Amino acid sequence: AGCKVCFVALLQSFSHYNVVAQKLGVNLTAARERGQLVFLEGLRSCLDLLFGEEEEQSGEPSPLQFISKSASDLKALFGFVRTALTPPGSGSWKGPVLLVDDLGVLLSLGATPVAVLDFIHYCRATVCSQLKGNIVVLVHSNEDSEDEENELVVNSLCHHSDLILWVEGLATGFCKDVHGEV
């Protein structure tokens, strides 16, 4: 749609998304090269953070620095998103879009639910209200989940969202041809 996109991809590598997108007719590599797509490959950033040399750290702080520092806020991550989507960096593209896959990973890496919700709140304030853009976030949830922190985040997101797409398997059990309902 010609929008400027910031994709915070925490769960899979860039090549995975690239291959999937190609099958759907979208070329992520080209989009990244022309500056339309800003891609944060979480897995790679994490490795750079942990195994990287000291000299590399003197530049900008890593967006995932909350993993190594004891401060558990996600300011650096938000900073990354804001820089990616705020003009004049965004140039001539239409409204900004923030994609996050998936938010639950932040909890697994030690962020508190409050920090995650704050992050989303700041993103909403900037991306939606200020820049008139959109945010799409993926979370996992189960009916009988015992992960309270995750459920807290999911519930809060549900209250704040304009549109919720809930994908689940069929209630009657597994079926070969129909996988589930939305």
Add this chain to the structure above:
Amino acid sequence: LVFTEEDKYGLYSSLLFKYFLAEGVVCGHDLFVASAKEHPDNILKELPAPLLDDTYRNELGEEATAVKSEDFQDSMKIAWRYQNLPKMETSPTTSTKFGHYYDVSKTMSPELFQSIKWHSFYLPEESSLPPKMKTCNMNSAYARLLQSIQRIIYQEGFDGSDPQKKQKNILRIGIQSLGSMLWGDDICSSDTPEDIHSLTKFLYVLRGLLRKSLSACIITVPAHLIQNKAIMERVTNLSDMVVGLESFIGSERETNPLYKDYHGLVHVHQIPRLNSLICDVSDTKDLAFRLKRKLFTIERLHLPPDLSDTVSRASKQDLAESAKLLSSGCGAMAIGKKHLDF
């Protein structure tokens, strides 16, 4: 990243673990074995020996022909609609050949090892010096393991860092009983563990290492000991494939006549969806395993119909839950001419 939930006594999961490593040896991959309780040398000495093609096919062939000759004469009278449906294949891999087969009654010969390179990490023997990487509040044993894996990947060029390297190879990583107390983690022993993030952080970094290099990894975890189920949910999201083994030893299912041919169940909690939106989902999700004298096989759970009067209501209910969409092949198992329940 294959995540395996161990069965209660760890018998079958360690077998699966050895199969993974054995396949690596036969394919010429490099191995990295990590354990906190058993020395990797000992684990490697117990890998099953690969079966030559002919032997396996003979064995499988014998069984298949035995079954076929019996059924041939029976034509169905009441369940005649089922007659035309294809016979249920218990073993999904009869038509396609993928990987190798192993004889669990024999161990692999040392000559096979000589062709591959293997690395090990045995926690009690590792130095307790602080690792060079930033630990990020992770359990130090996990941090050291990650350091070791990263070092091997880098030094042996599995991440493509050495363009001079002549041949690309794959690194098979096996980590046994992660999360257990022997690794210094208390998620298996306490309801409110001190640090619930160590294991998930470890998995995330490991995932990053695997994605960045030509490697595959199997991890076994004593999941039945982990009280905090939230951790298991997060771990499932962070892994590509999650399989649980439930053995019947010591449980009430051991004496259930419907499970008498099997030693346990295989629960597939998650299948990988790498580089695509969806993967090949198999027809049925009910799998069971059995350990015969020579072979360890995983088959579709195949329940014969209730032909006796003494089966209680309770167990029928139980089975109805788990066998909801077991398919139409049940008719093929009907042997004997007893009365049918209505």
